[in-house]
Amino acid sequence: MVFSVLLYTSLAIFIIGIVYKVSTWFSRKVGISSRNTKTSGRVFAGLKGIAGVIFGPKILDLLKAFLLDVILQRRILKEDFLRWLMHMLIYGGFMLLLLMHALDRFITAKLFSEYYSTLNPFMFLRDLFGLMVVVGVVIAIYRRAILRVPRMRTNAMDRYAIIIMAVVMLSGIFLEGIKITSHSEFQRMVENFSDTDDEEELKALESYWVQNFAVVSPDVKGPFSEEVLENGFELHDMSCAACHSRPQWAFTGYAVAKAVSPVAVALDRMGSVSFLWYVHILACFFGLAYLPFSKMFHVIATPVSLLAKAVMEPGTSDPLNVATRQAMELDACMHCGTCSLRCSASTAFEALGNEFILPGEKMVFLKRLVAGKTLSPEELKAIQEGIYVCTNCDRCTVVCPAGINLRDLWINVREDLIQRAVPVPCVLSPYSFVRGLNREKLQPYDYPRPVEGAKEAASKDFQNLMDRSRPLHFKGNGSSTLEKLPDAETFAYCFGCQNCTTVCPVVGCYENPEEKLGLLPHQIMCCLGLGLVDMATGPRMLWDCVTCYQCQEHCPQKVKVADLLYRLKNLAVKNLRSS
Amino acid sequence: MKYALFLGCNIPARVSQYETSSRAVLKRLDIEPVDIREFNCCGYPLKNLDRKAFVLSAASNMALAEKAGLDLLVLCKCGYGTFKEAEYLLKEHGELKREINRSLHDSGLNYEGRVQVKHLLSVLYHDVGIAALKSKISRSFKNLKIATHYGCHALRPSAVTRFDDPVAPTVFDELVRVTGAKSVDWATKLECCGAPLMGINDELSVTLTTRKLEDGRRSGADFLCTACPYCQIQFDTVQKMMILHKGNGGPLGAVLYSQLLGLSMGMDAEALGISMNRIDISNVTSFLSEET
Numbered sequence: 001m002v003f004s005v006l007l008y009t010s011l012a013i014f015i016i017g018i019v020y021k022v023s024t025w026f027s028r029k030v031g032i033s034s035r036n037t038k039t040s041g042r043v044f045a046g047l048k049g050i051a052g053v054i055f056g057p058k059i060l061d062l063l064k065a066f067l068l069d070v071i072l073q074r075r076i077l078k079e080d081f082l083r084w085l086m087h088m089l090i091y092g093g094f095m096l097l098l099l100m101h102a103l104d105r106f107i108t109a110k111l112f113s114e115y116y117s118t119l120n121p122f123m124f125l126r127d128l129f130g131l132m133v134v135v136g137v138v139i140a141i142y143r144r145a146i147l148r149v150p151r152m153r154t155n156a157m158d159r160y161a162i163i164i165m166a167v168v169m170l171s172g173i174f175l176e177g178i179k180i181t182s183h184s185e186f187q188r189m190v191e192n193f194s195d196t197d198d199e200e201e202l203k204a205l206e207s208y209w210v211q212n213f214a215v216v217s218p219d220v221k222g223p224f225s226e227e228v229l230e231n232g233f234e235l236h237d238m239s240c241a242a243c244h245s246r247p248q249w250a251f252t253g254y255a256v257a258k259a260v261s262p263v264a265v266a267l268d269r270m271g272s273v274s275f276l277w278y279v280h281i282l283a284c285f286f287g288l289a290y291l292p293f294s295k296m297f298h299v300i301a302t303p304v305s306l307l308a309k310a311v312m313e314p315g316t317s318d319p320l321n322v323a324t325r326q327a328m329e330l331d332a333c334m335h336c337g338t339c340s341l342r343c344s345a346s347t348a349f350e351a352l353g354n355e356f357i358l359p360g361e362k363m364v365f366l367k368r369l370v371a372g373k374t375l376s377p378e379e380l381k382a383i384q385e386g387i388y389v390c391t392n393c394d395r396c397t398v399v400c401p402a403g404i405n406l407r408d409l410w411i412n413v414r415e416d417l418i419q420r421a422v423p424v425p426c427v428l429s430p431y432s433f434v435r436g437l438n439r440e441k442l443q444p445y446d447y448p449r450p451v452e453g454a455k456e457a458a459s460k461d462f463q464n465l466m467d468r469s470r471p472l473h474f475k476g477n478g479s480s481t482l483e484k485l486p487d488a489e490t491f492a493y494c495f496g497c498q499n500c501t502t503v504c505p506v507v508g509c510y511e512n513p514e515e516k517l518g519l520l521p522h523q524i525m526c527c528l529g530l531g532l533v534d535m536a537t538g539p540r541m542l543w544d545c546v547t548c549y550q551c552q553e554h555c556p557q558k559v560k561v562a563d564l565l566y567r568l569k570n571l572a573v574k575n576l577r578s579s
Numbered sequence: 580m581k582y583a584l585f586l587g588c589n590i591p592a593r594v595s596q597y598e599t600s601s602r603a604v605l606k607r608l609d610i611e612p613v614d615i616r617e618f619n620c621c622g623y624p625l626k627n628l629d630r631k632a633f634v635l636s637a638a639s640n641m642a643l644a645e646k647a648g649l650d651l652l653v654l655c656k657c658g659y660g661t662f663k664e665a666e667y668l669l670k671e672h673g674e675l676k677r678e679i680n681r682s683l684h685d686s687g688l689n690y691e692g693r694v695q696v697k698h699l700l701s702v703l704y705h706d707v708g709i710a711a712l713k714s715k716i717s718r719s720f721k722n723l724k725i726a727t728h729y730g731c732h733a734l735r736p737s738a739v740t741r742f743d744d745p746v747a748p749t750v751f752d753e754l755v756r757v758t759g760a761k762s763v764d765w766a767t768k769l770e771c772c773g774a775p776l777m778g779i780n781d782e783l784s785v786t787l788t789t790r791k792l793e794d795g796r797r798s799g800a801d802f803l804c805t806a807c808p809y810c811q812i813q814f815d816t817v818q819k820m821m822i823l824h825k826g827n828g829g830p831l832g833a834v835l836y837s838q839l840l841g842l843s844m845g846m847d848a849e850a851l852g853i854s855m856n857r858i859d860i861s862n863v864t865s866f867l868s869e870e871t
Binding site for chain 1: 587588589591592593616619620622623624625626627628629630631632635636639657682685686731732734735736737745770771773774775776777778779780781783784786787809812816817820
């Protein structure tokens with residue numbers, strides 16, 4: 001009764017959870033490209049797309065992906081053998097346990113008329129599958145806690161997944177082990193299945209089970225005489241043997257049984273068997289009910305993602321389906337850290353200390369953002385930088401074991417985040433190169449705004465400083481403001497020949513360069529000579545510098561003009577980052 | 580000869596024909612490129628943001644090559660320049676080097692400064708040599724006029740990059756002549772392609788590119804020749820996307836040096852990814868002769 005109530009409650013929560021989660025794939029809007037999509041349109045487009053695949057030639061691609069990517073998990077194997085082994089052990093063991101053990105009444109018993117959970121091969125296989133999961137979980141803990149795969153972060157969800165699996169497995173193994181030793185279980189079985197009431201005979205049977213089936217009895221203890229055991233065997237053969245293989249075959253439970261045998265009688269009296277049974281089924285039911293809301297939901301979302309990847313083509317798929325796929329992909333990410341491990345920008349994370357630079361952490365954040373989280377100003381700044389400090393090398397997309405198209409996800413979400421009215425200093429760097437290449441795709445949005453906003457923010461005080469009615473406060477070489485530019489003192493050799501400005505191709509592009517660029521290269525060097533560092537960090541010349549180093553190459557005084565412009569850019573960015 | 584091949588970020592994602600053709604050419608010259616999976620961004624885009632971040636990125640790659648006991652072969656000029664600058668800074672500033680090595684230590688790396696950083700063109704010119712290259716040419720180009728684009732970040736600052744003479748460089752021209760093509764003189768040969776400003780000031784970026792293309796056409800060149808993914812994207816993708824439709828004359832296609840060399844070595848255009856260039860340059864094969 002309790003069992004059924006718990007089972008159907010958790011199953012109901014599970015099903016409602018799955019329906020809810022899948023519905024969010026069609027309703028949630030990721031980034032900028034899904035802003036104007038409607039749920040109904042996306043559901044319709046999705047159904048149309050699925051029908052098109054099932055009744056079209058792409059069904060072959062789908063089946064191939066199902067076999068190679070979903071069942072055999074080729075993408076994980078390509079990345080790391082140990083991880084593939086871990087995942088195959090957990091997922092293979094768990095699926096087999098689910099089908100053979102948890103659903104035995106519906107599946108195993110229907111397929112095999114001779115099925116008994118305590119008979120071989122079923123008993124042995126159950127322990128084998130259980131051991132597979134345990135070994136997989138041990139590898140998972142090893143990877144996260146001991147091996148310390150670089151940049152792999154372990155969050156609460158990862159811990160939950162490992163813990164729920166460990167509790168289910170260990171409670172199952174201990175339940176089995178203690179049940180083997182349990183004298184009360186033995187008595188219960190005797191009452192139900194033996195054909196005799198004869199005390200002597202029952203004692204012989206008990207002796208036989210203590211001797212051969214690891215039961216720990218408070219009444220009988222070995223060594224037993226040959227005769228008693230022979231009598232016991234006769235009764236065993238008649239009443240028990242048809243349903244019981246030797247417990248050694250349940251090798252994990254048997255090991256537990258042997259280990260606890262000195263205290264088995266006490267454990268049995270304390271009601272350990274029913275306690276562990278509750279722990280085991282409650283853990284299973286909790287895991288089931290919570291699955292749609294936990295990391296374990298990837299067991300559903302990740303195969304869907306892999307299949308979507310197999311049949312969706314970049315550029316030709318319906319934009320509505322792309323929007324749905326991106327919402328789904330957030331659930332398909334199981335925070336495995338492969339993308340963060342292979343990320344080209346990972347050293348930027350190490351130097352700048354912003355966790356959101358790691359793609360795996362961006363995904364965790366995006367899940368919360370898309371679910372409706374509001375951002376604090378600090379979080380917005382951090383995620384804007386994190387999403388922009390990306391070299392667009394596409395490695396994350398290539399290696400993602402879940403087949404998530406991270407490239408398109410970044411482009412889409414990046415645009416949304418940098419269009420918010422907060423200046424993002426890192427747009428003023430070659431990280432903008434790929435955004436520039438994609439500008440035609442971004443034209444409906446305000447393409448120039450993020451860059452213009454950052455340039456304006458960087459030169460906020462510049463116009464004031466340049467006000468000709470204001471006296472200049474010279475600070476001179478060696479002043480404290482210059483300490484912001486350590487080992488950059490080559491400007492001191494400038495004698496104002498203006499060669500740098502003359503050879504600058506950027507200056508040469510304008511009729512009236514000072515108006516466009518604020519200060520020209522030689523003027524910036526002059527500023528530095530006068531200690532006017534704040535003024536030197538303001539002109540647009542810094543951001544319009546094409547970094548061709550003509551100025552530096554042609555300086556007769558070996559002033560490192562281009563390097564100094566870089567140092568000033570760094571300083572301006574630092575000021576913006578900390579403001 | 581063995582080198583650690585540094586592809587960088589742009590080539591695998593956007594100019595994969597550069598990788599394909601370079602590997603094909605290197606194989607023909609018995610050079611073994613070793614792939615190091617842990618390579619990350621060279622640090623080039625970080626130069627605008629933070630010096631330590633850029634030096635750390637560069638140093639991490641150089642330390643990986645050092646660990647493998649190999650010199651770095653870089654295909655990208657911006658990557659090459661960034662490595663050379665990081666190398667220079669780490670040599671000049673002991674405190675910076677200690678700080679960087681402290682950060683590298685966590686990943687089990689250490690940068691000593693033993694590794695040499697070389698661009699593909701330097702390897703071909705200095706390590707393989709013009710004579711050895713010539714011996715591999717099986718069908719040279721006839722009447723093909725090429726405008727070499729040197730690329731700023733390899734050439735300058737010359738005291739740091741040490742690629743070639745910054746005012747009158749010859750390495751690239753000689754490499755082009757090996758293939759039988761003529762290297763034309765053009766006024767803006769040593770100027771910037773405009774790529775560093777793409778995305779930051781597109782208008783200025785495209786102006787610089789357009790000037791070079793016009794100058795290249797005026798010089799009578801049939802193609803520009805590049806050896807850097809940024810320059811190649813700028814002359815190929817950006818030219819096609821933002822310049823051609825504005826009526827700036829016909830296209831001046833850009834061929835990667837590895838493609839040009841491969842063709843003259845008798846390789847198939849398809850194997851060199853000629854068709855992957857955005858602007859159709861397939862007529863480059865019509866300049867091939869049967870002579871060596």
